[in-house]
Amino acid sequence: MNWTWFHKLGSPKWFYQWASKWAGKLVWIGLLLLLIGVVWGLAFAPADYQQGNSFRIIYIHVPVAMLAQSCYLAMGIAGFVALVWQMKLAPVFIKSVAVVGAVMAFIALLSGAIWGKPTWGTWWVWDARLTSVLVLFLLYMGVIAIQNALDDQVFADKAVAVVSLVGVINLPIIKYSVEWWNTLHQPATFRLTEKPSMPMEMWLPLLFSALGLYLFSAGIAMWRMQTEVLKRERKANWVKQEVMSDGI
Amino acid sequence: MNYTSFFKAEWLSLLRRKQDTLNALLFFVMVITLFPLGVDPSSEFLAPAAGGIIWCATALSVLMAVEGLFKEDFNDGSLEQWLASGLSVSVLVLLKVLAQWLMVMVPLLLALPVLAQMLFLPWSSLLTVMGSLLLGTPALFLIGAIGAALTVSLRRGAVLMLLLILPLYIPVIIFATGAIRAAQLQMSVSGQLAILAAMSIVALALAPVMTAISIKASVN
Numbered sequence: 001m002n003w004t005w006f007h008k009l010g011s012p013k014w015f016y017q018w019a020s021k022w023a024g025k026l027v028w029i030g031l032l033l034l035l036i037g038v039v040w041g042l043a044f045a046p047a048d049y050q051q052g053n054s055f056r057i058i059y060i061h062v063p064v065a066m067l068a069q070s071c072y073l074a075m076g077i078a079g080f081v082a083l084v085w086q087m088k089l090a091p092v093f094i095k096s097v098a099v100v101g102a103v104m105a106f107i108a109l110l111s112g113a114i115w116g117k118p119t120w121g122t123w124w125v126w127d128a129r130l131t132s133v134l135v136l137f138l139l140y141m142g143v144i145a146i147q148n149a150l151d152d153q154v155f156a157d158k159a160v161a162v163v164s165l166v167g168v169i170n171l172p173i174i175k176y177s178v179e180w181w182n183t184l185h186q187p188a189t190f191r192l193t194e195k196p197s198m199p200m201e202m203w204l205p206l207l208f209s210a211l212g213l214y215l216f217s218a219g220i221a222m223w224r225m226q227t228e229v230l231k232r233e234r235k236a237n238w239v240k241q242e243v244m245s246d247g248i
Numbered sequence: 249m250n251y252t253s254f255f256k257a258e259w260l261s262l263l264r265r266k267q268d269t270l271n272a273l274l275f276f277v278m279v280i281t282l283f284p285l286g287v288d289p290s291s292e293f294l295a296p297a298a299g300g301i302i303w304c305a306t307a308l309s310v311l312m313a314v315e316g317l318f319k320e321d322f323n324d325g326s327l328e329q330w331l332a333s334g335l336s337v338s339v340l341v342l343l344k345v346l347a348q349w350l351m352v353m354v355p356l357l358l359a360l361p362v363l364a365q366m367l368f369l370p371w372s373s374l375l376t377v378m379g380s381l382l383l384g385t386p387a388l389f390l391i392g393a394i395g396a397a398l399t400v401s402l403r404r405g406a407v408l409m410l411l412l413i414l415p416l417y418i419p420v421i422i423f424a425t426g427a428i429r430a431a432q433l434q435m436s437v438s439g440q441l442a443i444l445a446a447m448s449i450v451a452l453a454l455a456p457v458m459t460a461i462s463i464k465a466s467v468n
Contacts, residue, residue: 083461135415142412146398149408158465159398162458163412166394169450 010087012229013238023222030216037063037209045202054118057111063210065108067217068136071101075143076168082161089225091157092232094164095147096224100217102140108133139167153232249333254340258347272313273355279305280363291368298367299377299428300421306356306381307388307417313352314392315399315406317344318463322400327467337460341393345456349389357381376431376441380424383441386448390455391416397462420447 008014041059048055075094082090112130113123124130143163150156233239262269283301284294294301321327330340357378364374395413399405427440 131418135418138411138415142415145408145411149399149402149405152468155401155465155468158461162394162398162462166391166416166454166458169416 010089012088012092012233013236015089016226016229016238016242019222019226023219023226026215026219026222028219030212030214030219033208033212034063034216035212037205037207037212041202041205041209045205046199048202051119054115057115059205059209061108061111061115062206063213064104064111065133066210067213068101068104068108068133070214071097071104071217072136072139072164073168075101075164079161079163079165079168082157083165089229091160092225092228093221094143094160095228096221098140098143098147098160098164099224100221102137102144104217105133105137105140109137139163143167249329249335251335251339251343254335255343255347258344259350262347262351268313269351269355272309272352273359275312276305276309276356277359277363279308280367284367295368295370296429296432298364298369299373299380299432300425301367302360302364302369302377303380303384303421303424303428306385307414307421309356310352310385310388311392311410311413311417313348314345314389314396315409317348317393317396318400319396322466327400327463331464331467337463338456341397341456341459341463342452345389345393349386352389353381353385370432372434373428373431376428376437379437379441380427380444383444383448384420384424387420387444387451388417390448390451390459393459394455394462397459397466400463401466420444423447 009018038059042056045056047053075097078090078093078097081087082094109130112133116125117123143160146159146163147156150159230239230242280301283297287293287297318327321330330337333340360378360381361374364377369377392409392413395409398412399409402408423440423443427437427444430437430440
């Protein structure tokens with residue numbers, strides 16, 4: 001297998017140019033898919049026989065919660081890459097994704113609370129899964145906080161890599177807490193590998209909105225990474241040329 | 249410098265600063281006192297909550313004790329000596345954490361029966377509380393050392409370190425209090441204790457390496 005594309009991604013300049021081509025497209029395609037999924041889910045999918053219409057928040061809640069976890073997993077992998085291969089872009093990636101992930105975790109908590117009120121009769125329970133998403137949110141905030149506290153860029157990059165790698169240990173606990181503690185929260189509704197437990201016309205919009213949110217967030221993260229690369233490489237010649245060619 | 253002399257030196261310097269050890273213990277007692285005062289002093293509340301109260305107090309005092317773990321070594325240049333000594337920094341970290349663990353946990357465990365009585369913890373579950381502390385606190389110390397190494401160069405790193413490290417303590421606290429609750433219900437506790445031990449072993453394998461990376465990055 002040819003790995004040149006991967007090695008090329010390690011160079012800020014090449015990444016910047018590659019991202020300028022793709023980031024916008026990803027955001028718009030993601031937004032479109034998300035819109036299709038959400039409108040389809042909110043307006044056209046059949047109501048749940050038990051929860052009625054209140055289940056429809058699933059089309060926001062589940063994709064957002066999935067993304068909150070995936071972002072952290074991606075950060076952990078990037079942390080490993082940053083520590084072992086010292087790729088320049090890995091810390092940039094962590095810094096950009098941390099904010100996206102924190103927002104997703106927050107929306108997951110919020111939408112979960114809104115969903116919990118009509119179905120469980122309470123905004124919040126100290127259930128394992130809810131608690132671990134709260135912890136996930138705090139972990140994101142920790143990464144953002146240490147990034148802001150350390151002035152030395154090299155040290156800050158190392159620190160966030162360590163923190164995100166260590167925090168990834170928390171992910172399996174989140175993932176398997178439902179099975180471990182068997183609590184109020186229903187088990188995961190959405191798995192690509194298994195036959196869906198809900199009917200097709202409910203499941204498809206969920207697939208659309210999840211896929212859309214993934215693409216959208218990837219695009220947003222790439223935009224943030226581009227900004228960060230520009231900031232870090234501000235003394236490089238190619239950045240000057242890039243800015244000049246934009247007509248400034 | 250070799251590993252034995254390093255450990256001896258660390259141990260001696262901890263012994264000569266008895267006040268620090270005493271402070272950690274007093275802090276532990278103080279936090280425990282806050283619960284009856286702040287929530288409810290009746291034995292109906294305290295007896296079932298005792299395990300959780302003890303564990304929360306332990307987690308906080310461990311963080312307080314670990315927070316300054318590398319501070320002095322950073323300021324007087326010992327950390328640079330570590331890096332220049334040719335010894336494995338991970339092993340040095342492990343030895344330092346071991347000395348600190350002994351220094352904090354031995355007095356704490358000795359004081360525990362008295363405090364447990366004040367919280368109306370049934371005698372039958374005292375052994376489980378002690379077991380959970382012995383098996384679980386190594387993970388707390390080792391994970392805390394990572395945070396201490398990351399924030400050592402900051403003048404006001406304590407709050408940041410709490411924010412970074414406390415979320416990672418939650419699984420340990422959950423399983424420890426789970427074991428204590430099981431003991432109070434006369435159920436088997438070996439499962440939860442085994443998970444606690446597993447967490448400490450994982451921390452033992454990974455945390456010193458992470459701490460060493462952080463120390464190297466901080467010294468720079």
